Amino acid sequence: MILSIADLEAAASGKLPDATQAFFNSGATNQITVKENSSAFSKYRIRPRVLRDVSNVQTEIDILGKSITFPLCMSPAGVQARAHPEGELATSRACSQKNIHMGVSSFANNSVEDIISAGRNVGGQINYGMQLYTMQDREAEKEIIARAEGAGCKAIFLTADSPILGLRYHEKRSNFKIFDGISFPMVENGWEDKKTQSHDERFISFNSDSHSWDEIAWLRSVTKMEIWIKGVLTAEDVEMAIESGCDGVIVSNHGGRQLDDVVPTIDALPECVKAAQGRIRVHVDGGIRSGADIFKALALGAECCWVGRPMLWGLAYDGQNGVELMIDILYQEFRRCMQLAGCRTVADITPDRLARIGSDGSMSRL
Numbered sequence: 001m002i003l004s005i006a007d008l009e010a011a012a013s014g015k016l017p018d019a020t021q022a023f024f025n026s027g028a029t030n031q032i033t034v035k036e037n038s039s040a041f042s043k044y045r046i047r048p049r050v051l052r053d054v055s056n057v058q059t060e061i062d063i064l065g066k067s068i069t070f071p072l073c074m075s076p077a078g079v080q081a082r083a084h085p086e087g088e089l090a091t092s093r094a095c096s097q098k099n100i101h102m103g104v105s106s107f108a109n110n111s112v113e114d115i116i117s118a119g120r121n122v123g124g125q126i127n128y129g130m131q132l133y134t135m136q137d138r139e140a141e142k143e144i145i146a147r148a149e150g151a152g153c154k155a156i157f158l159t160a161d162s163p164i165l166g167l168r169y170h171e172k173r174s175n176f177k178i179f180d181g182i183s184f185p186m187v188e189n190g191w192e193d194k195k196t197q198s199h200d201e202r203f204i205s206f207n208s209d210s211h212s213w214d215e216i217a218w219l220r221s222v223t224k225m226e227i228w229i230k231g232v233l234t235a236e237d238v239e240m241a242i243e244s245g246c247d248g249v250i251v252s253n254h255g256g257r258q259l260d261d262v263v264p265t266i267d268a269l270p271e272c273v274k275a276a277q278g279r280i281r282v283h284v285d286g287g288i289r290s291g292a293d294i295f296k297a298l299a300l301g302a303e304c305c306w307v308g309r310p311m312l313w314g315l316a317y318d319g320q321n322g323v324e325l326m327i328d329i330l331y332q333e334f335r336r337c338m339q340l341a342g343c344r345t346v347a348d349i350t351p352d353r354l355a356r357i358g359s360d361g362s363m364s365r366l
């Protein structure tokens with residue numbers, strides 16, 4: 001029986017070949033950040049208020065100019081065809097059905113045009129964001145941006161934590177083959193002769209490790225879409241994002257897949273929110289596995305949460321239905337958490353709803 005994200009992870013992982021499991025589930029080097037992204041949530045406990053009327057709970061929020069069902073979006077994660085043959089098309093349909101926005105990876109196995117059409121065809125009106133890497137070939141980068149904008153994307157998510165790829169022992173040891181039998185229609189111009197390259201080799205050959213904050217001005221000159229920075233972990237970089245005129249930041253460490261031993265995102269969130277002072281939108285991803293985790297992130301000041309692996313597990317478990325099941329689980333848990341904590345609206349989820357447990361077991365209010 002699939003009742004929780006942990007159930008879904010177990011069921012999905014059982015269906016995937018070992019090498020794909022290694023690619024999806026693990027992170028960089030010693031797996032410290034992958035683990036701590038989730039475990040860090042347990043430092044926080046909820047302070048519920050009682051005897052509140054929670055008969056009419058409102059979970060909706062406005063993101064990218066549209067109301068979504070609850071404060072959750074789908075992180076851009078590549079290579080979804082390795083989870084299910086329909087890949088991002090199934091994810092897009094599920095998001096559309098559940099009224100949840102979706103991030104599209106540059107490493108998607110379907111084109112942004114097809115991904116958005118798949119969602120629109122099932123009747124929903126969600127928004128999409130295109131994830132982007134700074135590329136060596138600016139013309140190719142410009143083309144991705146133009147295609148994304150033309151297809152209807154509302155935002156660019158510039159991934160800032162990946163000048164090079166993180167070192168992923170599990171991926172190397174399991175000999176994961178990224179290119180076998182699948183295509184990458186957003187970035188694969190001229191890839192036909194490169195199919196024997198590893199993920200690492202391919203990434204190095206197209207991605208630019210000389211990226212900088214100057215890119216924001218260039219992005220502004222080539223698109224009218226919102227510009228978000230994905231992969232910020234410090235107050236200093238939130239300040240840079242504000243100075244550069246970005247619309248938002250996603251506090252993210254790439255799900256622990258880039259630099260291991262960085263701060264868990266839920267611990268980086270408070271300093272980022274404090275630095276933002278409401279001048280820029282602050283979202284978070286990494287290790288979110290329950291409705292209570294979403295509640296805690298909001299109480300710490302995030303406007304919205306994003307999830308990567310839970311989406312991939314849903315997709316691997318049962319395609320579109322599996323992603324819908326994953327969204328339903330998190331929605332029901334989040335709604336129930338709000339009710340039991342005495343919150344009628346998302347705006348009621350404030351810092352005073354949390355306590356922090358110190359290393360000596362003592363509890364302090366935020």
Ligand SMILES: Cc1cc2nc3c(=O)[nH]c(=O)nc-3n(C[C@H](O)[C@H](O)[C@H](O)COP(=O)(O)O)c2cc1C
Nearest residue numbers: 024075076077078105159254255286287307308309
């Ligand atoms: C298999 C996989 C592929 C990913 N691909 C991308 C990508 O192409 N671009 C990107 O910016 N982030 C990528 N991410 C990171 C996610 O966008 C997100 O930051 C991360 O998964 C959030 O952590 P979580 O998986 O614990 O929810 C990927 C993550 C996974 C697990």
